[in-house]
Amino acid sequence: MNLYISRKAQSISPSSTLAIDAKFKAMKAKGIDVVGFGAGEPDFDTPSHIKEAAIKAINDGFTKYTPASGMPQLKQAVCRKLKRDNGLDYSPEQIVISNGAKHSLVNVFTAICDPGDEVIIPAPFWVSYPEMVKLADGVPVYVHTTEENGFKFTIEDLKKAITPRTRALILNSPSNPTGMVYTRDELKKIAEVAVENNIYVISDEIYEKLIYDGMEHVSIASFGDEIKDLTIIVNGVSKTYAMTGWRIGYTASNAQIAKVMGNVQSHATSNPNSMAQVASITALDGPQEDIEIMKKAFVERRDYMVDRINSIEGLSCVKPQGAFYVLMNIKKILGSEFYGTEINTSDEFADVLLEKAKVALVPGSGFGAEGYVRWSYATSMENIIEGLNRVEKFIKNEL
Numbered sequence: 432m433n434l435y436i437s438r439k440a441q442s443i444s445p446s447s448t449l450a451i452d453a454k455f456k457a458m459k460a461k462g463i464d465v466v467g468f469g470a471g472e473p474d475f476d477t478p479s480h481i482k483e484a485a486i487k488a489i490n491d492g493f494t495k496y497t498p499a500s501g502m503p504q505l506k507q508a509v510c511r512k513l514k515r516d517n518g519l520d521y522s523p524e525q526i527v528i529s530n531g532a533k534h535s536l537v538n539v540f541t542a543i544c545d546p547g548d549e550v551i552i553p554a555p556f557w558v559s560y561p562e563m564v565k566l567a568d569g570v571p572v573y574v575h576t577t578e579e580n581g582f583k584f585t586i587e588d589l590k591k592a593i594t595p596r597t598r599a600l601i602l603n604s605p606s607n608p609t610g611m612v613y614t615r616d617e618l619k620k621i622a623e624v625a626v627e628n629n630i631y632v633i634s635d636e637i638y639e640k641l642i643y644d645g646m647e648h649v650s651i652a653s654f655g656d657e658i659k660d661l662t663i664i665v666n667g668v669s670k671t672y673a674m675t676g677w678r679i680g681y682t683a684s685n686a687q688i689a690k691v692m693g694n695v696q697s698h699a700t701s702n703p704n705s706m707a708q709v710a711s712i713t714a715l716d717g718p719q720e721d722i723e724i725m726k727k728a729f730v731e732r733r734d735y736m737v738d739r740i741n742s743i744e745g746l747s748c749v750k751p752q753g754a755f756y757v758l759m760n761i762k763k764i765l766g767s768e769f770y771g772t773e774i775n776t777s778d779e780f781a782d783v784l785l786e787k788a789k790v791a792l793v794p795g796s797g798f799g800a801e802g803y804v805r806w807s808y809a810t811s812m813e814n815i816i817e818g819l820n821r822v823e824k825f826i827k828n829e830l
C-alpha cells in the first residue's frame with residue numbers, strides 16, 4: 432500500500448543518539464559483550480528523598496490532572512531556584528512546566544516561529560535542535576565553530592548569520608556535545624547583539640550544574656531587563672538530579688510567551704505527570720549534596736578519558752568544561768583502512784567500531800560535527816577503561 436506521509440514528517444531525521452543507544456541495547460539483549468557510550472543520562476540513581484516524595488504523592492492521592500502548564504507550587508519552586516542559583520527574579524506566570532526540557536524546547540519554537548523564520552544554531556549542536564526548528568516550520572541556520580576556538584562562535588560569526596528573518600539564537604552552555612562553557616564576558620557580548628537585533632535567545636541551561644574546574648554558570652538573562660525579556664531559559668531536573676525518566680523540564684520567559692506556550696501545551700499534552708511534579712519540588716528545594724557526589728565522579732572519569740584519548744596516536748580531544756561528553760577528533764584516521772574497510776566518515780567509524788570492537792559511540796554527523804565522535808562519560812569507570820582499551824586496540828588494528 433502506498434501510505435501518505437506528510438512532507439514535514441518526512442523531513443525529520445531520527446535521533447542519532449537514541450538510535451545508537453537502541454542498537455547498543457539490542458546487542459546487549461542478545462548477550463553480546465558490548466560497551467555503550469551513547470546515553471545522555473547520568474548513571475546515578477535518583478536520590479532517595481526525591482523518590483520518597485513521589486511515593487508519598489501517590490499515597491496521598493496526588494494522581495489527578497494539575498493545571499496544564501504545571502502546579503503553582505512547582506512554578507514557585509522554580510522561581511526560588513532561579514533567584515537562588517542565577518540571581519534572577521521571575522514570577523510563577525512566567526514559568527511553564529513541561530514533559531522534559533525537550534518538550535519545553537518544542538513549545539518554545541512553536542510559540543516564536545512563523546514559517547520561514549530563521550533560528551541560529553551554533554555547530555556542533557545537540558541533535559534535536561534542527562529537527563525541532565523544522566517541526567515548527569522554522570529554518571535552522573548554522574554558525575560553525577572550530578576546535579581551535581574551543582567550539583565557540585565569535586561575535587563576527589554571529590553578526591554575519593543574522594538576517595531580517597532571524598527570530599532566535601540557541602545558546603547551550605555547558606554544551607552537548609562539546610562540553611564548552613561560555614564565560615560571563617562572552618555572554619555579555621552575545622546579549623548585546625541579541626538586544627541590538629531584537630532576537631530571542633533560547634538559553635538551554637540543562638547542564639548548568641555539571642560544570643567543572645571552577646568555571647561558573649551564568650545565565651544570559653542576567654545582563655539586564657532587555658535581554659531578560661528576550662531570553663527563554665530552558666532547564667529541567669533530568670541531568671542535575673538524575674531524573675531523566677521522570678520527564679520534568681521548564682521554561683522561564685516573558686509572561687506573554689509563557690502564556691502562549693501554556694496554551695499550546697494545554698492542547699498537546701495537558702499537565703506533566705503529577706507525582707513527578709511533586710518530586711521535582713523536593714529536588715529543587717531539598718538537599719543538593721548528591722550533585723557534588725555526581726560531579727566528583729564525572730571529573731575523575733572525564734580526566735581519565737581525555738588523557739587516554741590524547742595518548743592514542745591518530746585521536747585527540749579537548750578537555751570539556753561541563754556536561755558529560757567528550758567530542759573525539761578522528762580526522763587524522765579518516766581515509767585509512769580498518770579491518771578491510773576504508774573509513775571516511777564518522778558514521779562509518781562508529782559502525783565499524785561497533786561491529787569489530789563492540790563499542791558504541793555516537794557519530795558526529797548528527798551533531799553537525801563530521802570528523803568527530805561523541806563519548807558520554809555518564810557510565811562507570813570500569814566501562815570507560817574497557818571502552819578505551821578496545822578503541823586503542825581497534826585503532827592499532829590489534830583486535
Ligand SMILES: Cc1ncc(COP(=O)(O)O)c(C=O)c1O
Nearest residue numbers: 471531532533557607667669680
Ligand atoms: C542540550 C540538551 N537539552 C535538552 C535535553 C533534554 O532533556 P530532558 O530529558 O529534560 O528532555 C538534553 C538531553 O539530552 C540535552 O542534551
